[in-house]
Amino acid sequence: MRFVDPVQGDKLLGAFRAACGIKGASVIIHSPVGCHWGVNFLERMSSIETNSTISALRERNVIFGGEENIEKVIEIILKRKKEVYLFLLASSIPSIICEDWTAVIDSIDADIHLISMDCGGYLGKMGDGYEECLEKVYDWIEDPRKKEDKIRPSVNLIGLQRDIFRGEANVKELRRILGRIGVNVNSVFPPASLTELRRAATADLNVVLGYGKNLAEKMKKRWGMPWIYCEEYPYGLVGTKKFVRHIGMMLGVDPDLLDKKLQGEKERALQSLRNARPYLPALYGLPVAISADLPQATGMARFLSLEVGANIETIHVTSSPPSGDGVSQLRDICPEILVEDSWDKFDTLLKNTEIELIFGTDLEKPIFQNRGVPLMLFSYPTTSRVALTSSPYMGFRGVLTLMEEMVNLILHGNV
């Protein structure tokens, strides 16, 4: 066994990413201070207003247990809220010493809605934590009230990450496009609020984007909600059309209307792209590397290869859903694929390849800084860029943002 220079966090980070941005809920990281520091640092730097706190385990807790700490923290939270929706994410220490943290909370006489997870860092990777936490929030979804006659069908978008650069803009763009074909987005998972989470069962269809299959399956069993699986994020005209068409067909949207709307969106995007058209041939054959979470890597690779004409020299799938489809569908686009490997191996590959652009994460910053290879951040973590405007990377408008940034990179040598 050699060393691993990690390209992803562990189960705790995955669960925290799914839980920490839900307004109205509280997260307790049951751990020493540092476990919380790390995950909280990354999420706050990813523009998430975290709702977390900590049981602050110390040396004595390794010997005597940390139950009292949990009680104390909950007592402090209960002073502020009568009804608590609580995620308790236990880290390696309580996991190894086999604490029964659920029993501690059960013994507290208060209105606590608990989701607890054993997130010992040695138990799994980021994707495992993300998937499990998405599955567990099922407990807080409420039965829909008496079905009203809805004018428009609606969907939940599950696994759509908000804590990446342009994450909120992506959500907004998918809402907009689906709205154009008469479909509302009911809830996004991870949800931004308890309200958004609780109402999820009122949707007509669950759309799983990489993560959240188990949640969708549970919702299907309980409420009969159908679900579809998208193995990739909808980047580019082709990817977006495929995504929207799939949803439209599932919800019985009139095919003519669907075609008309999609064609209109496509034409508008192409019209806006006209000013950059002279530069598009310059991107043909551009040697590119991708480092990203699986659904993002897949979608971006397809867009860059099929629509831009770039050569995808190397892909590093930094994290993936536990029940993911693997990378076989990428083999025809890129021969050199690493999966959740040590970062130094990716770096070595790039050193031996002429790469002119990286679509990646903060981890690739040293390549940009040391070797001057331009970097477009689009997959977790992307803590070194802030997005304020509604310029998405996904959807029809996302094509414009992506092309604008790529062309400007070529013109100015930087984003």
Place this chain on the structure above:
Amino acid sequence: MNALKREIWSAQISHACRYSVDCKMFGAYCYLSEIKGAIPLLHGPVGCAFFPKLAPPDAIRTQLLGINQPPPFPCTDMDERDVIYGGADKLRDAIVEVDRYYRPELIGVIISCPAAIIGDDIEEIVNSVRNRIDAEIIYTPSSAGFSDDERVENLDRHTDDLINIWKNPDAKPKWGIEKCGRLDTLYSLIEQLVEEPSEKIENSVNIDTYGRFHYFEDLSGELNEIKEVMSEIGIRVNTVFPGCSVSDIKGMARAQFNFMRRSERSAEFLKEKFGIDYIFDIFGTRYVGISGAKRFYLDIAERFGLQKRAEKVIREKEGYLKDSLKETREAVKGKNIAYMFTPLSTTPKFIELLEMLGCDIKVICINTQWWQRWGMSRRSAGKLVTELKSNLKDLRSSPDICVEDLNIEEETDYLKEKNIDLVIGDVLISDISRTMFYENHGIRYFSPFLFGYSSFRISFNQIIRLGKMIASRLRSPLIERKFLYLQYKYHNYRFPTLLSDMSQELLWEEIMRKVWRGKDEIR
């Protein structure tokens, strides 16, 4: 490192670390990042090794080593099987592979919480591969994140220590930071790397420095000046650590004397093993200002019998200093200066220094709220203020001293009434925010720390720089501004905390006080 990058890193650290506290493992990673050619290797799960390299590089690494990226943080990827059966073999293999891939000068093995709990014998593992690798190797036996350090201790003890030191600079503090992750690692480096010297370097000294996230301080400026003055006195600076190479650490025992600012345990080790005597100044209180800097050089020179030469060198420095400060004295003449601060980080000596620069200090505002929020008792805060006031009674300026713990609105109103030309401030955090707030209220504010000055650094040049900065700030126009930054609703007593963040802040403080520090309330 340019100023903007410095400010961005400070802003990132301050924003992202709000409502969280880092652990010893991260401290160990940081200290190793300050040694040239060192690679930290974590014996633990990927999660612990993932985030440190995404934090900004620390200030010693950037300023003293000139490297603007954090080092990689390889790990052993400890999994469930390792927790049950032990991870010794994995660690052995990882050490060999890290040596082969990175070709480092030093591998620093850091243990994580799981590795510490299951009891992997790090010392045995490291020793078993020592001969199979080219790099030097050390291990940090107590870097697990759950290991206690002094931050959980009562701040009142720290207060008592400082009050004693104000009264008697030679008083020995009872409170220290020996158990923090950084100093643990320093001790490991010294204990495991320093070699028996073939010969001693005559009149030589090692200098300990610090400042992990002190992007605002001129760390290299201080050290360059110390080296230069020492050299004029006839003393050679052997090793400045950290911010040095592995061979610098190995050769530390060639020096005859140590000036230690952080770890007395390390100083004691070097004394016992190599007979190197030391001066220990943990809070930077012995050598503040001009008199402090003088005393520093004389204290060291005395150890080598070089007092006379030191006195001559210092006289020359003082002469130069006097000439250089003429412009400052002219600029501050007749100006009303106020000084507002959070005690402890500011000592009475610093206020005396401002007077020496010619400042007529009309008003002093003392604010203890920050400390009280971090667990200092009201009694200790009261004691601190009383002691401080008694230390300030001999000031030439006879300032009005306000100890009311004003909120920021009250503070600016009060200072406006006093017709103040310049407020010099030290509030530990958020200095730029405060500068902007004051300007928005038509008051000129200046935080020395924003411009690289620190009262804890031993330096004549910094005093000249401080004087120039004060003069320049007094000359700068006061433009009516409407900063975007100040268009939000802030809490008056906790500026720049947003009103909307208050519930989170209060929750966090209560948990820190009652759960993390509260050892009387929990077992």
